[in-house]
Amino acid sequence: MAVTIKHIADKAGVSLATVSRVLNDSGYVKEETRKKVVQAIKELNYTPSAIARSLTKKKTNVVGVVVPDINNPHFGELIKGISKVVDAANLNMILCDTDESTEKELKALQLLREQRIEGIIVSPTSNENDFNSECLNTLENLGIPIVLLDGDVKYSNFSGVFVDNIKGAYEGIMALIKEGHSKIAIITGRINSKPAKDRLIGYKKALAANNIDINEEYIFYGDYKEESGYKLTQEILNMKNRPTAIFTSNNMMTLGCIKALNEHGISIPRDMSIVAFDELKVLNILGMNISFIATPTEEMGRTAMELLLENLKDKEKSHVNRITMHPKLLLKGSEKFKK
Template identity: 50%
Template sequence: MKMSDIAKKSGVSIATVSRVINEDKNVKDSTREKVLKIIEEYDYTPSAIARNLSKKDNNTIGVVVPDISNPYFSEMVEGISEVIDRENLNILIYNTNDKIQKEQKSLQMLLEQRIKGLIITVTSESYEKGKIYLDKFLKSNIPVVLSDRDIKDSSMDCVFIDNIGGAYKGVSLLVENKHKDIAIITGPLKSKPGRDRLKGYKNALSEKEIEITEENIYEGDFQMESGYLLGKEILKRKKRPTAVFVSNNQMTLGFFKAMNEMKLSTPKDIAVLSFDRVELLDIFDINLTTVSASVRELGVKSAEILLERMKNRDKDISQKTILQTTLDVKGSEKKV
């Protein structure tokens, strides 16, 4: 049964039925009772979206991530949920597969549903392209928090990981272990995390006056397949680097797939250090040294800042929070 059917049976307008459903006090008691009786009789359940649109409000937070299958983003969403659930708000999650077209479609749908606020990890392309779309939220007075990835010339609230410092820590550890020939598999260099982790790599080598060569820089896309394919290139080199720094967990999994196919191990055949933890490797008893920040904290902090902004929308100064990284040293950084 539709709202129009309820209106017809009650002998009132659709607008009146809508006002009853949304508990508008400007409806006469007799009319309200008549409409509610029909609703109860026919067990009518109003659409939550329709109710939100009529009220020009929504009790929902939008969360947009590039790859929900990646444990990194799953953990981030868990951190967001931990905070949002305490406020009795709902969460609507969209997965973009790191595609700008899917991101824009997701944002349009969230705009139409008039969400209360948005937390987004933009696609790699959005560093250059996404601001126009996100500005529509700000113009609609919907707060936005950028989480994990930045947008060029943005003044939005944001929570990031210290990508430059984290990569610097990891590569410095490799240098301390006497490595001089260190390859890197970067993220997409059109993304800020991709560029920043490469910058940290270069900073660490430059500080120790180790030559930076283009042949040791391999651009990946943060996906497992690129880690696998680039891993095979690195491992098949006639003069193989003694160490590799892989810029995220998914590419690290791909790199280990390539190693497994070639019957190689770390640190015996090549030292490996990853940005982000890779829990799956623990199952296979692979002791991998990693540099990472608390991804759950990334989600928690993003949600806390969003709630604060929702309560204080007119605040002029945006918040920028940088989460520090820690090294988890397990031996894969050694030079054998």
């Protein structure tokens, strides 16, 4: 049987209002009476409901976090940064994984709204107009502080923490070009997302800066998943005019790409060069020296949560702060051109 405050009141011989004042530490209660209530709580082994407390205080001390793929180490690092600030602020966190689905993202936002959370950090799934307007309306109707992380929402005026994806991709392609590559394929992320669009822009910008024609046949549209990296790399290897290098737009597709290369007996960089966006620490453990564009993921998560805290302190005077962090190109040899 669940213990309620009525059971405590009966055992202590006091009113429900008195028990409520003791539990919420509000209003005057004689010390002797307080001790009776505390003793009754101990004897009945009563644990106050967090939901009930939130209804009384109209504050849950819970924030929501929405990410596209919790299995991706990139988002794991973002969450780690968020969690450190959440713990330090004595808050709680509800985490939602949308599995790269726009429908699941909208559902998650509605769910968090029903949980009466204080604020949300969201890494948007899509930047396309149709979905974007629905997502924007949903976020604005929540009526709570919102911070975007790693992806933007068109026409929004929310605070956010982003990475310069154009710059990162540009530098990665430039490294390949400096090695002598001119036939460079790119496996993009889900092209309805802003990071994927920006990385493709960086790719094209680097080619144009070196007077290299953009070959649409070398642009392969992935979805950030390992399987798409695997299948698209197989398509690349079957091309008659095969490229000499591949740029993968995220870590999971890099895994799929490497798997396909290994199955075909393709050596990196002797037979195919690679530069990847996002680090995969498991590759370091396996001794695979893959060049990649590193993003300060944990710092991004930490900064996003700090921005949310600022807006939670004074919701009436919340201000928009949009921060763009810089990626770093780390060359480990996989960009080399073996003629």
